[in-house]
Amino acid sequence: MESHSLLSLTVALLGFLSPCLTRLTPRVSFPVGSPGRPLTHFRSHEVSNTTTLLLSEDGDMLFVGARDAVLALDVGHRDTMTLRSKLDWSPSEKDLAQCSMKGKKMADCPNFIRVLQFFNNTHIYACGTFAFSPRCTYINSETLTMSLKSDEGRGRCPYDPYQRNTAIIVDGELYTGTVADYRGNRPVISRHLSEGRRVDLKLDDTLGWLEDPTFISSSFIPNEEKIYFFFSEVGREYDFIDKFIVSRVSQICMSDVGGQRTLQRRWTTFAKAQLLCQADNELPYNVIQDIDTLPPAEGAPADDTLFYGIFTSQWSVNSGQSAVCSFRLTDIKSVFSGNYKVLNRDTLQWSTQVQEKVANPGECGLHNASDNALRFVKENFLADDSVRPVARSLTMVSAEHSYSHLTVQRVQAANNRDYTILFLLTESGYIHKTVLLQSGAHIIEEVQVFEQPQPVKSLKLSTSKGMIYVGTSEGVLRLPTANCSFYWTCPQCVLARDPFCGWDPASRACVEVSNTHTSLGQDVDRGNVEEVCNSVSLTHRAKFGPNKLPAGELVSVSLNEVVQLQCPAASRLSQQLWERPNRRLSPDLYLHLEDGSLSFVATPTTLGHYLCLSIENGYQQTMAIYHVRQKSSPLAQTPTSYTWPPIHHIPTTQAVAKPGPGPGLHSSVVTWPKTTETRQGKTEPTLSSRDNHITTRQQGRNLTLWTEESEQKESGFREGEPLLSARGPCYLKELVVVSVLLVLCLSVLITVLMYIIRQRCHSRTAPQTSSPTRDSDRRTPVEQEALRGNQLLSKRNRQALNSGQASGVVCNGAITGSNGHLPNTPI
Structure with missing residues (x-):
């Protein structure tokens, strides 16, 4: 048996390594405070931990269990939630001191209301942790006052405010799933407030019927006269895996009063089975987080009751993922009516039932059975088979979001067909409104309900009022469905x-x-x-022929400037597409960014009209029209007509162009041929500001609206003539300036070169002056006298040369006489 289980788990592990998960993206997302999805809040600095919600039958009053208080909120008005009354219920100073002496934090010692149920038409039954000493009381629902003194709440309410519990009142009796001791080691499923011949019942603590459970929810099925409890616990039947968590559903019969000798004041109809949220050949999502009951449709049998639950996995391979599974009541009943496992008390090993069946565990009426039958059901309380989900498949799987709470509703559409709507609360604070279709789950929208993660939350759905209430640690908020x-x-x-x-x-x-x-x-x-939408008017389609362009938003740019055109998305499921008339958007010139915008460099080739389309589910609609134009001068025109490629399945509607800041421009109602509506007043296209080189969309700066009429006026064309392509601008002035600068540069260069050449020639031919001391000693007096005369003559010649009176000719830096010899030199 053990080897077979290991082999099965190994196959499941291998199959799970490559699951195919479909990414579920909400179509529309609303952040906190979005005007498109208004929320109604109730907050008070005197109230906190408003996490236990109880809605009146008519949906006009919401009772809230908070810390040290019970509130009554008037929610009958659609736009407001007002506090009608408040009941203070807090521990005394002595109770708080005792709680602190037990080693508990003072922040955990107040009275946190964890049970809030209607006892009858006039009273509410409430239980709180009350400084780790649970208390319960009756509260008048009209006056919100205590009718009786509070009594002990042991086994009805948890001691620890962070422990999960479940409670439901049926016919004046309280059925609970919680822990019955201070340390939280004694989990119980019990019945309280029984009267007459009926007695309070609980599980036998010595039988190990529960293994460290976490209680999630409970549900009453009227036709079955049974209460179903949903929880997770350690699966002891998987003894080869340490603390393998499994999700369970258990049942008890309301008619149970315990055995006469065996199982006295104990459940005789308790049975439990595994809830298996698993797809074929994949690891199961084994930890249940929340579950809600969907009653059958009108006229359908009670067996069609569905239970929708959120499941996560304890393995890291599934970390961060959530799955939703649905279980049918008829499948749960079938598992409980089948075979049961047997627990060997000596070896603590589970095995499949092989001996003769003495009684049917889980069957109502066993309290009258014999001791032998009761001993049999005492040892056989775990169903051998597991409850499989509907169609043996997962309802939906989210790889991006971790869900914590849900509520479910059946809605009749316009075609009279019923659809299931799930409202899923994520750990990050979003509600996902999801419709279940034959093709799979479709998330209609996501609404952010709180920014900071909340430790304890709850959801309450009012189908009569069409509202969802969310209880958080900071307050209560309301969201229309x-x-x-x-x-x-x-x-x-x-x-x-x-x-x-x-x-x-x-x-x-x-x-x-x-x-x-x-x-x-x-x-x-x-x-x-x-x-x-085949009835949408198409009367404006012929307003612009194939040679005419509609109005658009004018973007004035300079050449070689980086331009970025924004394209708002119609939804998160849509794709953006850019088009130009008679031109293809080459990837060498254009860059399509992740946000759907288009970026390019402004050149004569890239100037002109641009159209942004949003495509979703085969439907196309115009989101933005731009006319990119050079700042310096109006666009000249050449005889080229613009025609747009046909767009299929697009009814045409009007687009209103708003007045721009430029003089002489006016607004006009225009229509783009064979396209759909431009969003009027909703999401106007906006150009994001990057730096000084990117065109930005600001009021009164470089942007105006370009209409067909204004374009024809500036271009000088008559009415009815086609718009023509752009001519290049004239650069005559620039050519003249560049030519003059070139001539000046050449003149300066020639002058500098001539000066350098003259300096080099003068340095080579200059006379070398001898040393006056050594040469003078060797010359005779006659030579010295001649030398002095020669120097005097040379000095005079230089003066004459500088004054322009020298009679000689300058050649190679030397001065010559008329005979061609140096002056004063002996021949």
């Missing part, structure tokens, strides 16, 4: 694929689906815009 008014056009309304919303052709608005609207346009399964 539908947000149809955000989709301002028929294509946007259809592409959202929201079962709550449909397009009303009469009011030309996206409205909530109801019985009053019978002819709404909607396609949740495919999101086909062409079929739903």
Whole structure:
């Protein structure tokens, strides 16, 4: 048995190494405070840890369990949540001192409300941790006052405020799953507040029916007269893996009153089974985080009840991932009615049941069974088979988000078909609104509900009011389930694929689906815009012929300047595409950035019109039109006509161009041929500011609107003539300036060269002067006298040369006489 289990796990591990996960991207994202998705908040500096929520049946009152208080919030008005009353319920100074003496932090010693359930039509039953000494009380729901003195809450509420628990009241009896001791070592599933012949019941502590569990939720199925508990615990049947966590579902019968001799005041109908959230040949997502019950559709049997749960994995290979699995009630019942494993008390080993079946464990009415039958069910409480998910596959898997809480709702669309909507709360503070389709899960939107991670949270759904309430440690916030008014056009309304919303052709608005609207346009399964929005007006398609261009946003640039054109995305699922008339966007000239914008260098070739399209689910719409133009002079025109490539399945709507800062320009209503609407007043295209070399979009700076009429006025063309391509600008002035500068440079260069040559010639022919001391000693008096005369004559000649009166000719730096010999030199 052990080797077989190891082999099975090895195969599962190998198969899990290469799973194919589909990336789930929310179509629209709303950050905190976004005007497109308003939230209603309730906060008070006197209230904290508002994490336990209880909604009235009519949805007008929300009771909140907080720290040292119970609140009653009036939520009947759509835009506000107001505090109607508050009940203070805090420990005394003595209780706090005792809690501190037990070694607990003072921050954990207040009374944290962990159980809040309607006891009847007039009272609420509440339990709190109360300084690690749980207390419970009855509260009047109208006056929010205590009707009786609080009593001990042991086994009804956890001691530690951070321990998870579950509680539900059915017919005035409290069914709980929690721990029954101060250290948290005695987990129990018990019944309290029983009266008459019914007695309070709990699990037998000595049987090991629970192995270090973490309680998640509980659910009452009326037709079954059973309470189902959901939790995770250590799976002792997998003894070859240390602390292997498994998810469980357990059941008890409401009619159980315990055995007469065996299992007195103990459950006789307790049984548990493994919840297996696993796809074929993959490791299971074995740790349950939250679960919610979806009742069957109207007229469907109770066996069609579904339980949707969030599961994570304890292995690092699945770290950060969450999976959603759904389980059908009929499958749970089938597992509990099958075979059970047997626990050997001597070896603590589990084995499959092989002996004769004395009784059916989990069957209601066993409290009247014989002692032999009760001893059998006492040893056989773990079902042999596991509960598999619906269709034996995962409902959805997220590789990017870790989900912690969920709530589920069934919605009837405009075509009268039912769709399942999941509201999933992520650890990072987003609610993902998801619709389950045949093709898979589709995240309609994500809404950020809080910025900082919250340690304890809860979700409460009001289907009658169409609201979701989120309880956090800082306050309570409310979110409408539908947000149809955000989709301002028929294509946007259809592409959202929201079962709550449909397009009303009469009011030309996206409205909530109801019985009053019978002819709404909607396609949740495919999101086909062409079929739903075929009534969109096409009367403006012929306004611009093939040789005319519509208006666009003018971007004035200088040549060789880096230009970046922004293209706002219609949604996070759309793709941006850029086009030019009669031109191909060469990758050598254009750079497509990750945010969808287009970057290029302004040259005569790249000047002109640009069109940005957003493509989603086969539907295209115009998001931005730009006209890139040189600053210095108006564009000259050459006889070239512009025609745009055809765009399929695109109904044409109007685009309103806003006035620019330039004089003489005006607004005009224009239409791009064979394209869809430009977003009016929603997401106007914006040019991001990079540096001084990138064109920025600022009010009154270098940007104006370029209309067909203004372009024709500046170009000098008559009405009806086609727009022509650009001629290059004249550079005559620049040529003259460059020529003059070149001549001056050459003149200076020649002058410098002549001066250098003259200096070199003079240095080579200059006379060498002898030393006056040594030569004078060797000359005779006659020679010395002649030499003095020669020097005097040379001095006079130099003076004459400088004054321009020398009679000789300068040659090679020497002065000669008329006879060609040096003066005063003997012949």
